[in-house]
Amino acid sequence: MFGFAWTVLNPLLAMVIFTMVFSRVFSNRPNYSLYVFTALMGWNLFSSGTSRGLDSIVINGPIIRKVFVPKAIFPVAAVVSQVVNFVFTLIPLFLLMAVSGAGFSLHLLWLPIPLVSLTCFALGIALLVGTFNVFFRDIKYFYEAGLLAWFYATPIFYPPEIIPDKFKFLLHMNPMYALLESLRAPIYLGAAPPLGVLLPGLALSLATLAIGWIVFHRFESRFIHYV
Amino acid sequence: MSSGRRLSHVSRFVQASEVIDAPQVLTPPAHRERLPVLEIEDLSVRLLLHRERIRSIRDYAIRTLKRRRDKQDEFWPLREVSVTVNSGEILGIIGANGAGKSTLLKVIAGIIPPSLGSVVVRGRIAPLIELGAGFDSFLTGRENIFLYGSLLGFSQKELEKRFDRIVRFAELDEFIDVPLMNYSVGMTARLGFAIATDVKPDLLLIDELFSVGDAAFKKKCEERMESFKAKGVTIVLVSHDLKLIGSTCRKVVWLHHGRIAAAGPADQAVVEYQKFSASSSV
Numbered sequence: 001m002f003g004f005a006w007t008v009l010n011p012l013l014a015m016v017i018f019t020m021v022f023s024r025v026f027s028n029r030p031n032y033s034l035y036v037f038t039a040l041m042g043w044n045l046f047s048s049g050t051s052r053g054l055d056s057i058v059i060n061g062p063i064i065r066k067v068f069v070p071k072a073i074f075p076v077a078a079v080v081s082q083v084v085n086f087v088f089t090l091i092p093l094f095l096l097m098a099v100s101g102a103g104f105s106l107h108l109l110w111l112p113i114p115l116v117s118l119t120c121f122a123l124g125i126a127l128l129v130g131t132f133n134v135f136f137r138d139i140k141y142f143y144e145a146g147l148l149a150w151f152y153a154t155p156i157f158y159p160p161e162i163i164p165d166k167f168k169f170l171l172h173m174n175p176m177y178a179l180l181e182s183l184r185a186p187i188y189l190g191a192a193p194p195l196g197v198l199l200p201g202l203a204l205s206l207a208t209l210a211i212g213w214i215v216f217h218r219f220e221s222r223f224i225h226y227v
Numbered sequence: 228m229s230s231g232r233r234l235s236h237v238s239r240f241v242q243a244s245e246v247i248d249a250p251q252v253l254t255p256p257a258h259r260e261r262l263p264v265l266e267i268e269d270l271s272v273r274l275l276l277h278r279e280r281i282r283s284i285r286d287y288a289i290r291t292l293k294r295r296r297d298k299q300d301e302f303w304p305l306r307e308v309s310v311t312v313n314s315g316e317i318l319g320i321i322g323a324n325g326a327g328k329s330t331l332l333k334v335i336a337g338i339i340p341p342s343l344g345s346v347v348v349r350g351r352i353a354p355l356i357e358l359g360a361g362f363d364s365f366l367t368g369r370e371n372i373f374l375y376g377s378l379l380g381f382s383q384k385e386l387e388k389r390f391d392r393i394v395r396f397a398e399l400d401e402f403i404d405v406p407l408m409n410y411s412v413g414m415t416a417r418l419g420f421a422i423a424t425d426v427k428p429d430l431l432l433i434d435e436l437f438s439v440g441d442a443a444f445k446k447k448c449e450e451r452m453e454s455f456k457a458k459g460v461t462i463v464l465v466s467h468d469l470k471l472i473g474s475t476c477r478k479v480v481w482l483h484h485g486r487i488a489a490a491g492p493a494d495q496a497v498v499e500y501q502k503f504s505a506s507s508s509v
Contacts, residue, residue, distance in 0.1 A: 062360065063360060063361045063378070065338065066338065066356070066357035066360030066361065067336075067338065067354070067357070067360050067361050067378050067379070068336050068337035068338050068354070069361075069378055136282070136283050136284045136287065137282050138283035138284050138285055139284065142284070221340040224338065224339055224340070225274060225275065
C-alpha cells in the first residue's frame, strides 16, 4: 500500500522541487506547478516504463529459461504498470487543478488519446531497448544517460519559447515534445490538443510500437541462449 | 557470426515459434483422437558456444577495433530427432548425462525453440520440469497459485474454481497466506506439483523422478500419475531408472550425443542401451 503511495508522491515531490527552484525563473508561465506536474506525469510514464522494460527480459531470465511464456509479456507488463501509476496520479492532478484554480473543461475528454500515444511510444521503445539489453548488457548505462539528456531537451519544466530559434528544429524532432504538449493542452490550457501535434504524435507512436514489435519478435527466439 | 545468420535463416523458414504456439489452441477432441499428440520431425537444436563472448557494446567496440571476431563453436544438443507419440502412449527417454534428454523436454515444452525441424503438440502440456519455476518468493502461496497458474496458461477464473482443490492437494491450508520465502523446499515443490497437475493435461512431461515432499505426499503424487495413466494421458518420461522405464513405457528412445541411437519397444531399446553402457564402461 505504501508502495502505491510512493508512485503518487514521487511526481508530487518532483513538482514541488521544480516549483520551488524555477517558478520565479519562469514566472511568465501562470500556474507553473500544474505546468510541470502534467509533463512530469507523462515523462515518468515514459522513462520508468522504458527503463523497467529494458531490464525486464534479463530480470525474468530465470522464468524464460524454465517455463514457456510469450516473452513480450515482460516489457508489456513493465509499461502497463506505469500506465496504472499514471491513472492513479490523476487523483493528485485533479486536486492540484482544483486548488490552483485551473478550470476543468470538457476538453479533458481528449486525455485518452495522448495517453494511448504515450503508452504505444513507451512500449515500442521498451521492446527495442529490452531486446538490445539481452545481447549488450551495458545498453542500460547509455540509455540512462540518454534519458537524462532527453529530459533536459524536452520542455518539461521550462517553456518551449526559451529554446533559441536555431535549436527549435530539435523540438520538432523530439516525439516526447509532441506527446507531452498534447497531454498538457486539455489539462493545463483547458483546450483541445492541436490536431497538428496530436495526430503526428499518435502516428509516430504507432510506428515506434510496430518497429519495436517487429524487432522483438525477430530476436526473441534467441533470448533463451543469452539470459 | 556468418554461419549464425545462415542458420537463423533456415529456422525462420521453419517458423518454429508458430509451431510451438500451436499447443495453446485445443483441437476438437474427435480430431485429437486420430492425430498423434506429439510429433517431432527432424528436430535439431543448435547452440553457439562462445569462447570469448561479447556481452557489451564496449566489448564489441574493442573487438571491432582489434579486428577480432566473436569466437564461437557450434554445438548440437539435438540432431535430427524424430519421434511420434500417439494419444495415451508413454514414451521413455534414456541416455547418458548430456545426451540431450532434458533439452528435448524443454523443446517439447516450448522453452527452447527448434533450430531446424518441427515440433507439434496437440493439446495442453503439463511440464513437470523445473516445478515452480516462476514462483515469486515475496508473494504468498495464494498469489503464487495465480502467478504460476497463469504462466501455465490457466485463466484467472479457472484458477479461482480450482483454488481450494489445489491447496488441499498441496496440504497447505494453514500456510496459503504466508510468503513463499517462508516455505520449506518440500512445501514449495508440493505447491508446484499441485498447480501443474490439477487438471488432466493432454501431454505430461516428466524430467527424472521428482522427489516431492515426504513419503505420504510422494504416494499421493504417484497416485495422481497413475490416474492420469489410466485416463490415457500421454506421457513423456525422462529417467535414468531403467527398471521404471521398462515397466511403464511401451516405447523408448535412447539418445546418444543428441541423436537417436535406438528407438522401439521398451525391452529392446533398454537392452541395447545397457549393452552399450556396459561395453563403454569397461
